């Protein structure tokens with residue numbers, strides 16, 4: 001079990017806007033309903049947070065080490081490591097938030113997930129995404145977060161970057177990892193989105209995520225937003 005967020009942060013997450021639709025997001029009480037009609041504006045720009053995250057359990061009790069490594073627990077709510085980062089960034093920016101979810105749900109069992117991810121990478125798969133972002137055009141800057149899998153982005157991020165055109169937009173990458181840091185993934189993103197402007201991102205070890213709230217806030221506040 002990892003970090004305990006402040007009540008204020010939970011309230012901030014509850015008050016936030018989630019855009020797009022997905023089964024899990026609808027069921028997740030920490031993520032609100034779609035309201036893409038009123039994008040959040042910070043300064044004169046519009047921000048969006050997109051993330052993929054695979055918490056390996058929904059049960060905060062009696063976790064295995066692998067499950068514990070993949071989650072942060074807040075008042076009994078289980079969040080993935082990258083999901084937690086996304087929520088802290090949302091707290092700092094007030095941005096809209098969108099979760100990338102596979103059309104065919106991934107296993108939460110660690111060994112099965114590791115095997116599936118290896119298979120997907122081996123065949124250069126493009127797993128289908130459950131829901132779409134409504135009107136990406138309205139956003140100037142997009143934070144994009146993911147865990148490092150097999151020294152790369154999860155293959156569903158390749159699907160994502162092939163589905164959307166980020167020309168003229170600013171991308172801010174963020175990730176969580178088990179030792180590989182970014183594993184050169186920002187360069188990969190720039191290659192996939194050559195007309196986007198890449199900003200320096202933030203990657204945080206799963207071993208340090210429990211104490212990272214202030215680091216994430218400081219990083220966001222230090223960006224030229």
Ligand SMILES: Cc1cc2nc3c(=O)[nH]c(=O)nc-3n(C[C@H](O)[C@H](O)[C@H](O)COP(=O)(O)O)c2cc1C
Nearest residue numbers: 053054080081082147148149150151176178179180
């Ligand atoms: C399938 C799989 C492959 C992984 N491969 C790597 C890796 O190559 N390098 C690394 O540093 N961490 C690796 N990890 C660890 C994750 O990056 C780390 O646990 C991350 O914080 C999980 O984030 P999440 O809870 O948001 O999914 C892997 C985890 C999984 C499940």
